[in-house]
Amino acid sequence: MMRRQMLVAGALVLAGCAAKAPPQPASSLQLPSGWRAQAEGAPAGAAQVEQLWWQAFGDPVLSELVATALVHNGDLRVARARVQEFRARLAQANANRSPTVGYDSSATRTRTLDYTGAPYMTNVFQVELQASYEIDVWGRDDKLREAAGESYRAEQASLDAAALSIAASVATAYLNLRGLDAQLALTQSTLQLREQSRELARKQYEVGYSSQLEWLQAQSEYHAAAEQVPQLQRQIFEQENALALLVGGNPGTVARGRELASLTPPPVPAGLPSELLRRRPDIARAEHNLAASNASLAATRDQLLPSFKLSAAGGGQTTTLHDFVHAPIALWNLTALVSGPLFDGGRVQAQTDAAGAQREQLAYTYENVVRNAFAETENSLGAIHRLQQQAVENAARRATAAETLRIAHNRYRNGYASYLEELDAQRTLYSADVGLLQLKTRILVASVDLYRAMGGGWVARPWRD
Template sequence: MSSRIAAGCAALLLAGCAATVAPPPASSLQTPAAWRTAAEGQGSGPVARQWWQSFGDPALTALVTKALENNGDLRIARARVAQYRAQIGVAEAGRKANVSVDSAPSRARQLAYTGAPYVTNIYQAEFQASYEIDVWGRLAALTDAATASYQAEQANADAAALSIAATVATGYLNLRGLDAQLALTEATLKLREQSAALAKKQFDVGYSSRLEWLQAQAEYQTTAEQVPQLKRQIFEQENALAILTGGNPGPIARGAELADLQAPPVPEGLPSELLRRRPDIARAEYNLIAINATLQATRDQLLPSFKLTATGGVQNLQWHDFVNAPTALWRLSGIVAAPVFDGGRVQSQTDALAAQRDQTVHAYENAVRTAFAETENSLGAIGRLKEQAIQNDARRATAAETLRIAHNRYRNGYASYLEELDAQRTLYSADVGRLQLKTRMLLASVDLYRAMGGGWTHP
């Protein structure tokens, strides 16, 4: 009993040799009970992992799938995951015995004490085994740090995949919005051409002034100028999507028209669920686990280490005897090593890691706050855009009625053609605004799915 008490006291004294660690900072993070913006028409289920399929466009689904398979940034992220997975094996190897074999036959010509030369042959084979007893858990902490780093890198790859999927979906929806604007502009250009021809004809017969004809011609040229601009934007958007999917710049296959695309319903999700779903939050959490484990392993460097070594082998001067009846040699030893004075190196390393841990804590809190803000902004954007769409519908209806009246007045000779041109501009502006609003509502849905984690959940 006395020997056990002495051993326990010695262990406590040795544990006191570990470096001191500053306590972590107090957290000021608070999880809201509900979202600030009440979402209307919520869905009945959680966020789908492949949420882009909710838009109902096979071309969009194929584009995102291709990007997740071939995107260069994702391939880099997956290679880093494999690298960190291999580092777990490196850390685990430190907790296992290390065995090596050495065979070194030698032949030497030497002088005897009489001065006569002689030749000796030495045939030997030796193996060595060493094992460190992880008394304080330092090696286990290093393995935990490597495991958490691997999990953080896996979450980083998931975050990259979510970002790529959202970027591809955003690019494709923008492309369909530009396609719709181009179709509207080309249809409007035909009407402007007809109006300019009519104004020219009326000017030639003296029915209208030269001002009206020039105004109609200018309106036609203004509309015609927008066509190559939109085509350039479509061309650049296609190239950007092609690069995102891991290919060369080129055309992109289209699916549903912009008018047929519908934003998916707002998914369910409480603020607390967001913490388990977003991969960037998971990455910050795993980084915190990794730095804590590394801090523990660094702190324990001042504690003594216990190692067992065994050396064994066979040796003989004759090859025949070495093969048939060699002489066996062995040695078994235990080593206890502890630092006496290191100039404060380990304590300084511990303090540096403690400061890095505090940075990781703050980074985790920032990631959570950013997630809350992005989700709130996306929910608010969807609600405000719906309200704006209602006003846009009213504005377009008014503009269409104004154009009808202006056209009738001009046709009956009660107004000049300039009134009809102005009404045409107003209606065209409302139509463009409607297309842009539809695109922005679809993009807001993508932003919401990105903010809510997109279903990228790992155990």
């Protein structure tokens, strides 16, 4: 009994030699019970977040571009290589649990003098096997393996976050490209109408039916529309190059799928704020980094504790090669070692304090990531809601502009008004049409932002293979 009590007391004394780790800061994170904004026509349960959410747009070309990017994008290749690196680090940490076994062999020929001063030659042949194993009494190796495992899982989440970002970037670039295509088609169509109006105004001016002002105004409107064509073509050219780079190719043309008018935003996905904690890969990454920091802090703190090692060596030695092969002299040793620091000038405690400060940084980072996720989701929901309201007003404005143009055209044709009224009505309708296309594009892009904010798609992980 006395011996057992002494062993327990000794263990407690040794455990007290560990450095003092600061406590983890209390969390100030509070999860909201629901979202402030919700898009019209989509109550909070309309649709779940789909794994391959980009397919919800119904454009096979878009789906193909995203699939290609998830395989060939350069940033994803870098992220996959980092996952492989941390997988190897985890395997290295797991290997520390196993004993190390090695060998040492030598053949030595020596010329020396005997007691009479006469030289003589000696041969020594030796082979030795060594094995050593550290007993993890305090669980420090387990903590290091836990830290390596959490770091590996954090890198996997980083890969998922990169894949989600790439998929959303490809979808956004493609939808913006289709929006620019639609604007170019509208501008070219408008340019043809402006050319007809310019020719009509020129003929009427030449016969004296209208003034030179009307003809010059029609010519100015034609050039204004023509100016938009190369500008839109330049934007399309640059957008194609950017999209081609995203999918892992060289700058060049990009295939087209459905027209902008036939693309519809998918239903607004449902989800409570707490579900973001399980879906968003950046939150998972921050959580794993925090867990790895906790494990590393515990391992750093235990450096002051003594370590226990067992080592054994055995082999044979002889002075002739024949005896070495058939009957060498057996040599062996067995060692039990206990070692630990007596004085380090506060080095381990300083390392522990630094690890504790890093743990606090990661704890605060985790809270910031979660709050930012809530804000991004709120902003995306609010954007869809306001853009839908704006689209309603734009439709009403366009209808009014179309009717105004019809009346102005009839008044001009019947001689009750000048051509300037019709030109002004044409400008108003063109502006409304451009606004309609831009709003359609922005609603589609806002849907992509919402899927990105809600972590859609990352749990499927088709990009890891």
